[in-house]
Structure formats: structure tokens, C-alpha cells
Amino acid sequence: MSVAAAQRTTEERMPALYLSHGAPPLADDPVWPGQLAAWAATLPRPKAVLMVSAHWEEAPLALAATETVPLVHDFWGFPEHYYRVRYDAPGAPELAASVRKLLRAPGTPVQDIPDRGLDHGAYVPLVEMYPDADVPVLQVSMPTLDPVRLMDIGRRLAPLRDEGVLIIGSGFFTHNLAALRHTGVPSWSAEFDDWGRRALADRDWDALLAFQDKAPAGRYAHPRTEHFAPLFVTMGAAEANGGLGERKSVIDGFWRGLAKRSVQFG
Template sequence: MFAEPQVSERMPALYLSHGAPPLADDPVWPGQLAAWSAGLPRPRAILVVSAHWEEAPLALGATTAVPLVYDFWGFPEHYYRVRYDAPGAPELAASVRKLLRAPGMPVQDIPDRGLDHGAYVPLVEMFPDADIPVLQVSLPTLDPARLMDLGRKLAPLRDEGVLIVGSGFFTHNLAALRHAGVPSWSTEFDDWGRRALEARDWDALLDFQAAAPAGQYAHPRTEHFAPLFVTMGAAEGDLDGPQSVIDGFWMGLAKRSLQFG
């Protein structure tokens, strides 16, 4: 699909908890993300599905340099001055169109839609030189099974050096974070998710709101867990070995982040 020769090493597929803009000031998390990326093969391009862009039909974001999307409010001014001038990925966008365009599955282009904070906040820490082409695509649905199917369709890109990243948060209920510390619903869901992943209990994960303790509290709306299913679909064939690369909590939310393959 790309004009250049294919790479010999298949890229992994990632699900990461992306954090808010203040992640950059955390004493631990940026180093964890940097160490993670240092151990990966160098991608030829990065495809990101973020919790912060829901659009149907599935949309492809900018493939040329456009401003970032500062999709947050009430933060200090310096967070709105962050830049991430990664090259666009028009060849990757063309490959995605070829893989996804089919009867009943239209693909649209939104050429002025830049990277939102679910994409650029972790990429700033993982690939700070901003020299790898990045394409963001939307979440066209929150249905886990349909998202896994989307991931399966994107999976061939991994053999061409594309790093597929689902960016969300392993627990996410800002309205319920009323006190300092980690709430029980966050620890309970994180522990359940860890055990379900270790047991390869994909059916339970697909039905996570009903199957998990505190599932409705950990994800009252499911957009931050949804990118995991794109990653799982893209990782088909490597589902025997999901690795929790980062765990623990940040501002009460589980920052568990996973690598398949």
C-alpha cells in the first residue's frame, strides 16, 4: 500500500490511557511513556483512534499541517501553547480508505481536523521529535463488536510499519471523583480488567459494563474504553499476549496501558 518497501518487523498494537494536558507535569508518567516507545520498533506512521473524536461515518483527519485541537477548558494558558507538528500521512489515509471502503461502510475526510489531546498528549511524550507521520481517525460507533471489526480491517497496516494506537482511559468518570485518592470503583474495575486480559476473557471484555464490578461507575459513558476494541481487533493473532506496560492511577483514574504483539 505504501510506495516504500515493507518493513520486516510487524508493529504491535497499543491501547494507552492518555491523560489530560497536565500529564506533562507528572513526575512519573511521561517517563513511563518515553520508556515504552523507546522499546518499540520505529513506526513508519502512526494511526490513532482517540476517545475524543466520535464521528460517523468514520472520518479521516488532516493529512497536512493544521493546528491541534485544544479540546479542554479551564486549564492554564501554557497548555494551549503546546505544539506537535508531526507530518501528515496522506499515503496512510489512502491505505485506510482502500481497507475500509465497502458497501455500507462509507469513509469521509475532514481535512481541517487536527490531532486532539487524546492523540497529541501521549505522542508528545512518546515521540517528542514529531518526525513520524500521524493520522487520526474517528470512532464511528461505541459498539465493542463493531469496533473490533474495524480493528480487524485495519490490521494489515501493522505489517507495513504502522503503529495502531487506541487512546482512551482504563477508567473514566470525572463526575464521580469527589475526594482525593483512588475511588473503589476505579480500583475494582482496573483489577477486573487486568484479570480478564490475563485470562483472555474477550467475551467478558466485550460486555464490560455488565460483566465488570462497578462497570457503570468506571465508564458511565464508554468512549474511553471503546478504543481498546479497535486495538484488540487490530491485534488479532497476537491476542494471546497482551502486556500491561503501564499501570497504577492518576488523579483517581486507572492509567493501565496495553501492548499486543
Template sequence: MNATPVAERMPALYLSHGAPPLADDPLWPGQLAAWSADLPRPTAILMVSAHWEEAPLALGATGAAPLVYDFWGFPEHYYQVTYAAPGAPQLADSVRKLLRRAGTPVQDIPDRGLDHGAYVPLVEMFPAADIPVLQISMPTLDPQRLLEIGRRLAPLRDEGVLIVGSGFFTHNLAALRHEGTPGWSAEFDDWGRRALAAADVDALLDFENKAPAGRLAHPRTEHFAPLFVTLGASQGALESGRSVIDGFWMGLAKRSVQFG
């Protein structure tokens, strides 16, 4: 009798997703592609993007749905990008069970496709679009609550699910007024690098007060918030965290990390 294949335990990722022009960058797409090539093949991908806040926590489309082009003023070809990954109804069932068991309300929004925080990096990392993808919303920006949601989702890693928090390690577009990397962006990135290396979750949770230029690097915290879902999902693997991509793009820190 053949044994049922056992899915390989997946790491959990936080990545800086970039804007649609990421595809034209001479370096970054190759970095994302090399990263995915080093990962085990996921059975499915669970995306948590900075660009979807919805309460109660919502599950996106589990079947065919158009992408969400949630940006304005870009050249037309960025609105022609497609990413027809299969839906993930089985993963959606698992997410419902895990979260409802913990008392977290869950709703379905079946016509909500992937937004650019999800599909922009996926196009570079998994261009064949042949892995089922489910996007869920952030029902809050409270770091502690997001950490707990990540902890509830952690068992999915043992089913071969790649959990990805997609944000931007620094994000203040209004403060990008000069060429080069602003001091606030570099200072926050260096602090975050050290906090992650030390697995100092308490400091990261209180980043607005503990980090230099914390409130300037993230005047609104939605692009840092997905990190806490990733940290929660990284149970038992926080000490293994490593930065896979670093550096800056248009002055913003594109630091992206892997746990496990």
C-alpha cells in the same frame, strides 16, 4: 540488486492518554517515553482517540492542521503546546481501501487536527514529531463494531504502522470526590487486568455487565471504546497482551497495554 526493506510488524497499543497536565506528572511521561523506546520505529502512527466521535468514520488532516485544544479552564501554557508531525496521506489511502472494501463508509475532514487524546501521549512518546500521524474517528461506541473495524485495519501492522487506541482505563470525573483511588476504579482496573491477561474478549465486550462497577467506571463508554479497535487490530497477538503501564492518576486507572 538491493531488496526493498520490509517494514517490521508493529504491535497494537491501548493507552490511557491523560489530560494536558500529564506533562507535569513526575512519573507518567517517563513511563510513556520508556515504552516507545522499546518499540520498533513505526513507519506511521494511526490514532483512535476517545475525543473524536464522528459518523461515518472520518479521516483527519493528512497535511498541516492546528491541534485541537478540546479542553477548557486550564492554564494558558497548555494551549501553547505544539506537535507538528507530518501528515500521512499514504496511510489515509490504505485506510480508505481497507475499510471501503469491507463496506465501511469513510469521509475526509482535512482540517481536523490531532486532539489531546492523540497529541498528549505522542508528545511524550515521540517528541521529535518526525513520524507521520493520522487520526481517525470512532463512528460508533458499539464494542463489536469497533472490534470489526480494528480487524479490518490489522493488515496495516505489517506495513510498520503503529495502531493506537487512546482512552482511559477508568473514566468518571463526576465521581472523583475524595483523595486517593475510589473503590470502583480499583475494582474495574483489577477486573480488566485479569480479563486482558486471559484474553477474554467476550467478557471485555460485555464489560458494562460483566465488570464490577462497570457502569460507574465508565458512565459513558467513549474512553474504553478505543480498546476494542486495538483488540481487533491485534489478530494473532491477543495471548501476548501485557500491561506496560499501570497504577492510578488522580484516582483514574492509567492501565495501558501492548499486543504483539
């Protein structure tokens, strides 16, 4: 860590983020990597990152490797150089111990999967935000896609924000790959993104929790809900500290037809 970076590490409460993570070709986009890098530069430097990715569903809730292990290249049909990407961030065993204490309770076990590396929902955005790979990272699974239960997990993780931990829910604001066309933004993606923008601005949390039924094209924008689900972990972590009222869309627009809206709470 550089001296400047060390000086920016802070004890103040960290925000909680929901970001659209993109696919491996995000690295080649002329705009989006710079947006993620600029966002990270505005944040207090985290002591560690706790990542909840759309690409890891595991029940009971699982903690990934607490030491550096190879990445999970969980995608198919891409050029070979995307499979050679490395992100050797330090593990976070102390954070893992804290997460176990906060989440483990009778009827809610926490398991360890020590050889599970970061998947692309975790490392693709982190490569752009913290390219030196010098911030410890712990990935945890989503044991459910139920918004209410995910918000409860976020609430229980909220104390970590006061310990310098950046909680990130990593998904995609719209995600229906089967319905994408080669050019343009599909109407279902634009309509859902506009609805989500207004729901966040209006603090309509109940509508967001019921997004598949409340949003126009809700079931088309998310035929399966795993890419919107990490938002609710972020919202829970923000709500527990009174941070839901402080929210802003930091990144918006579209990437290959999908809404890349990304939100900061607190």
C-alpha cells in the same frame, strides 16, 4: 530523523497499543511521561501512527487532516500554557489512502475532514512518546461505540501492522470525572482496574466486550463508554494477526484517581 532512529525503523509487524492518554497536565507528572517515553523506546520505530482517540466520534468514519494543521485543544479551564502546546507531526496521506482502501465498502463510507487536527487524546501521549514530532500521524474517528463493530474495524486495519504502522487506541482505563474526589483512588476505579487486569490475563475477551455488565462497577467506571471503546479497535487489529495471546500491561497504577493501565498486544 536521526541516523539511529532511521536504523530502528523496521519492516517487522508492529504491535497494537491501547493506552490511557491523560489530560494536558500529564506533561507535569513526575512519573507518567517517563513511562510513555520508555515504552516507545522498546518499540520498533513506526513508519506512521494510526490514532483512534476517545475524543473523536464521527460517523461515517472520518479521516483527519493528512497534512500538518493546528491541534484541537478540546479542553476547558486549564492554565494558558496548555493551549500553547504544539505538535507539528507530519501528515500521512499515503496511510490515509491505505485506510480508505481497507475500510471503504458498500454501506460503509469513509469521509475526509482535512482541517481536523489532532485532539488531546492523540497528541498528549505522542508528545511524550515521540517528542520530536517526526513520525507521521493520522487520526481516524470512531463511528460507533459498539465493541463488536469496533473490533471489526480493527481487524480490517490489521494489515497496516505489516507495513510499519503503529495502531494506537487512546482512551482511559477508567473514566468518570463527575465521581472523582480530591484525594485517593475511588473504590470503583480500583475494582474495575483489577477486574480488567484479570480479564486481560485470562484472555476473557467476551467479558471485556460486555464490560459494563460483567465488571464490578462497570457502569460507574465508564458511565459513557468512549474512553474504553478504543481498546476494541486495538484488540481487533491484534486478533486478525493472531496477536491477542501476546499481551502485557506496560503501564499501570492511577493518576488523579483514574486507572492509567495501558496494554500492548503483539
